[in-house]
Amino acid sequence: MRRRLVISYLLLMVLVLAALGLPLGMTLTTRETERVRADRIADATRFASLAGPALRSGIAGPLDTELSSYDELFGIGAAVVDRDRRVVVASGSYRPGTGTREALDVALSGQQTSGPESVWPWVYGPIVVAVPINDGGEVLGAVVTATPSDGVRRTVATWWLLLAALGMLAVLACVLTAFGLAGWVLRPVTELDAVTHEIAEGDRGARVQHQVGPPELRRLAASFNHMADAVSDVMDRQRAFVAHASHQLRNPLTALRLRVEELGPSLTDEDGRAEHRLALEETDRLALLLDALLTLARAERRENQRVTVDATAVAASRVAAWEPLARHRKVALRLAADPAPTYARTVPTAIDQALDALIDNAVKFSGVGGEVTVSVATREGGIALEVRDTGPGMTSDQLGQATERFWRAPEVQNVDGAGLGLTIAAVLVDASDGRLTMHSNSPRGLVAALWFPESTEPVPPASVAGEGQGLLAR
Numbered sequence: 323m324r325r326r327l328v329i330s331y332l333l334l335m336v337l338v339l340a341a342l343g344l345p346l347g348m349t350l351t352t353r354e355t356e357r358v359r360a361d362r363i364a365d366a367t368r369f370a371s372l373a374g375p376a377l378r379s380g381i382a383g384p385l386d387t388e389l390s391s392y393d394e395l396f397g398i399g400a401a402v403v404d405r406d407r408r409v410v411v412a413s414g415s416y417r418p419g420t421g422t423r424e425a426l427d428v429a430l431s432g433q434q435t436s437g438p439e440s441v442w443p444w445v446y447g448p449i450v451v452a453v454p455i456n457d458g459g460e461v462l463g464a465v466v467t468a469t470p471s472d473g474v475r476r477t478v479a480t481w482w483l484l485l486a487a488l489g490m491l492a493v494l495a496c497v498l499t500a501f502g503l504a505g506w507v508l509r510p511v512t513e514l515d516a517v518t519h520e521i522a523e524g525d526r527g528a529r530v531q532h533q534v535g536p537p538e539l540r541r542l543a544a545s546f547n548h549m550a551d552a553v554s555d556v557m558d559r560q561r562a563f564v565a566h567a568s569h570q571l572r573n574p575l576t577a578l579r580l581r582v583e584e585l586g587p588s589l590t591d592e593d594g595r596a597e598h599r600l601a602l603e604e605t606d607r608l609a610l611l612l613d614a615l616l617t618l619a620r621a622e623r624r625e626n627q628r629v630t631v632d633a634t635a636v637a638a639s640r641v642a643a644w645e646p647l648a649r650h651r652k653v654a655l656r657l658a659a660d661p662a663p664t665y666a667r668t669v670p671t672a673i674d675q676a677l678d679a680l681i682d683n684a685v686k687f688s689g690v691g692g693e694v695t696v697s698v699a700t701r702e703g704g705i706a707l708e709v710r711d712t713g714p715g716m717t718s719d720q721l722g723q724a725t726e727r728f729w730r731a732p733e734v735q736n737v738d739g740a741g742l743g744l745t746i747a748a749v750l751v752d753a754s755d756g757r758l759t760m761h762s763n764s765p766r767g768l769v770a771a772l773w774f775p776e777s778t779e780p781v782p783p784a785s786v787a788g789e790g791q792g793l794l795a796r
Contacts (some may be wrong), residue, residue, distance in 0.1 A: 369392075370454070373462075374456075400412070404442060441475055453465045613759065631672075633664045651685060657697075674773065679743035680709040683770075684710075688767070694709065711763065713766075
């Protein structure tokens, strides 16, 4: 937009300069031509006063000397012709040129003439002046001069170049002024664009300065800040509601589970005991769901603070933490990574929680005899982590829905989980400017890939493992 404003200002300036400069250039050209023509007419009139006796007597006398001296001094050819257009006397450089015949016709009719009207830089013909020689009202002949137009053209070209130089300076000043003016006008828009990107990247505290720029843009900036405040307040209220509701439900749920447990010894019927066991499982599932909602609310409320984490060390710690569960379910869990540190720049605990969710799902669905491999590598200017399993995998449609809240594949509805693990992982990865992608493994299974921006800042050894995380399910 700034370029468009500058171009519009520049176009207006060029039009103004053209409207002023072209008439001025034409006026200067005409004035210089008129000056030269007036001088030549005065000279020709003087020669005409001297030529009368020469034409009557047929003797050039001093007129020949005058024309020769005039030619040598000014380089202007001059001649005296009689009424029959015969040259009576002429200077050495006089040559009939363009317009000479027409000028003589006018002069022999009793009127003085000169031409052309204006000498433009591209006009190369001479300036021809013809004055009649009168004697008692009778036209005896004419004096004609042919002035080279080189000097006039140079003078005119100099004026035009000077005007062009002044115009270029004016255009340059206009460009500099236009950039400053456009920057002042668009500063709120530029700041609004930058703040919009900051908010889109997660900095919901970013706001626009609404005290600069034109009144209309100041009102726009103030309206944007009000809208951003309202949206941020709504999001905070929504997340606070989820967190508070999840927290407040924990106590009633705990009390409900205790009461259900106390009913167990009083049940003697086999069907009643089965229903009692299912009720306990549902309360456990509901507890997992509340824990996942609390974790999701915290993840979404987390500001975009960045920390440097050794992804290799974090992956090793998470594999070690999940190894007992994998061994209990007879799943082979291993780490495939170079021991050298690989530093990633993420929001706090992003790698920890994402790996917890992915490893939990991989171990849960691989089945007895399955294999889960966690790998860490440097790729595409960042740190790539992959969790490969040999489970049933997912279809292409299921892959597109896997990170949606509370979504679970139809065939695993009865498996423990809240359907928020991948959602939480996706939120944390996105807040870290990373990527979470999933695709089918070969020959079977699923590959969940994480990518985080690389960091060159080392971290203290005590902080590489991250905080302990709860178990997150698909």
